[in-house]
Amino acid sequence: MELVRAERRDEAIALLLPAFRRKVFGLAYSFLRDRDAAEDVAQEVFIKLWRALPAFDGRASMSTWIYTIARNASLSALRARRPQSSLSDAAVMDTVESSNPVPPADLLVDRAAILRLVDQLPPKQRQVIMLFYMEEQSLEEVAAMLAMPLGTVKTLLHRARARLSASAGKMSATA
Amino acid sequence: MSTPDSELDKHLAALFGGLDTRADFDARLMARLRVASQTDATEQAMRARERELTRHRRAVLELQSRRRLTMGLLALDALGISLLLIVAVITAWSRFGGEVIGISRQYGPYIALWLAVLIAAVPLLGIWSEQTRSPSRLL
Numbered sequence: 001m002e003l004v005r006a007e008r009r010d011e012a013i014a015l016l017l018p019a020f021r022r023k024v025f026g027l028a029y030s031f032l033r034d035r036d037a038a039e040d041v042a043q044e045v046f047i048k049l050w051r052a053l054p055a056f057d058g059r060a061s062m063s064t065w066i067y068t069i070a071r072n073a074s075l076s077a078l079r080a081r082r083p084q085s086s087l088s089d090a091a092v093m094d095t096v097e098s099s100n101p102v103p104p105a106d107l108l109v110d111r112a113a114i115l116r117l118v119d120q121l122p123p124k125q126r127q128v129i130m131l132f133y134m135e136e137q138s139l140e141e142v143a144a145m146l147a148m149p150l151g152t153v154k155t156l157l158h159r160a161r162a163r164l165s166a167s168a169g170k171m172s173a174t175a
Numbered sequence: 176m177s178t179p180d181s182e183l184d185k186h187l188a189a190l191f192g193g194l195d196t197r198a199d200f201d202a203r204l205m206a207r208l209r210v211a212s213q214t215d216a217t218e219q220a221m222r223a224r225e226r227e228l229t230r231h232r233r234a235v236l237e238l239q240s241r242r243r244l245t246m247g248l249l250a251l252d253a254l255g256i257s258l259l260l261i262v263a264v265i266t267a268w269s270r271f272g273g274e275v276i277g278i279s280r281q282y283g284p285y286i287a288l289w290l291a292v293l294i295a296a297v298p299l300l301g302i303w304s305e306q307t308r309s310p311s312r313l314l
Contacts, residue, residue: 068252114186
């Protein structure tokens with residue numbers, strides 16, 4: 001806040017970036033399911049933040065403000081680009097693989113199948129699942145990012161996990 | 176032995192746990208911010224120039240309007256003075272001697288003509304000076 005008040009926006013952004021880069025990207029990615037688009041949105045979000053920093057009055061917390069900008073930017077980008085990509089697209093698979101370059105060998109086989117199952121979840125459940133596992137399983141953080149009550153996030157996560165478990169069970173039964 | 180749920184957790188954590196931006200994200204963002212900063216500075220300068228031009232135009236218009244008002248008042252003033260003069264001359268007419276009346280009969284039309292020209296010239300001169308003055312010289 002002191003940097004913002006002192007109109008040292010570049011320094012303020014340099015401080016915010018390590019703390020929020022991954023969260024903003026993850027939030028955008030949970031909406032868009034496209035790495036390039038999510039990175040573009042994340043960049044736009046930080047540029048918007050940089051422009052809007054002098055107007056930030058500190059009434060809401062910085063993270064709430066940043067997540068609101070990120071959600072709005074992601075929704076705008078989502079509306080602008082149709083049809084949507086799917087998590088099981090080859091490009092999305094590459095994205096996930098490139099983000100985890102050395103996965104354990106036993107996970108490699110199931111990765112595509114799990115991605116397909118996550119992709120089949122309803123949008124809200126899919127978002128919660130992605131952000132929950134991205135954010136080191138912090139429900140509070142996911143709730144803040146999606147501006148949802150904690151109880152709703154818990155319910156969505158529970159339903160998503162139950163659905164994934166059931167689908168995975170069915171898959172292994174047929175295999 | 177791991178439960179199916181913990182297996183699922185493991186899979187999902189492996190899938191999404193390491194999801195992050197590309198390594199050059201910060202560098203690209205900083206480069207874009209530098210460009211945005213320059214663009215903002217240029218835009219701010221242009222906006223300031225436009226604000227200044229608008230302020231100048233408004234001031235010129237205000238000044239012109241004031242001048243027109245002054246000229247109008249001056250014309251009314253001249254008219255008032257001439258009326259007062261006529262009233263004064265009519266009132267004093269009977270008290271003038273024959274010599275004065277003789278001169279006035281001889282030069283009366285010329286005096287009246289010059290007086291009319293003088294009264295008409297005041298607003299005309301004002302309008303002329305208003306039109307020939309450039310806006311930049313007004314401020």
